[in-house]
Amino acid sequence: MDRPNYITPAGYAALKAEYDALFATERPALVETISWAAGNGDRSENGDYIYGRKRLREIDRRLGFLARRMKAAKVVDPARHPDRSRAWFGATVTIVDEDERERTLTLVGDDEADAARGRIGWNAPLARALRGAAIGDLRRVTLPAGEREYEVTAIAYPAIA
Missing domain, CATH: 1.10.287.180 (Transcription elongation factor, GreA/GreB, N-terminal domain)
Structure with missing residues (x-):
């Protein structure tokens, strides 16, 4: 691999x-x-x-x-990620597109991706575009439906158990 x-x-x-x-x-x-x-x-x-x-x-x-x-x-346990101000593996990210449509996505491993539940694989185009983003960042991504721009409005990580 x-x-x-x-x-x-x-x-x-x-x-x-x-x-x-x-x-x-x-x-x-x-x-x-x-x-x-x-x-x-x-x-x-x-x-x-x-x-x-x-x-x-x-x-x-x-x-x-x-x-x-x-x-x-x-x-990787996302609850133990030291930098919670940016979107990294395991983060739940809320984004808004150009049409003001809001989506909440969780960046997970490719084996656990489930788009219907808002879980996108770490290597998916949208997840790659969101890597390292902070609240307020604009990210442009090319998707099968065309190029879209998203603004990151919230980032959350699971609580430490």
């Missing part, structure tokens, strides 16, 4: 939980089903066997992906 895979502690826990569920629960149950289906005779027309093998390959690919992402992960 050419850049670090920043992730919040909660995001890392979610990756680990998915990995553990696939490895400890779903995969063994599927192997059992495949074994049972293989014992039923002709495998070429056995739907349980064919689908099971296909699903097993999908699970193994996902397990490999999750393992690589967790190995490359650099867990």
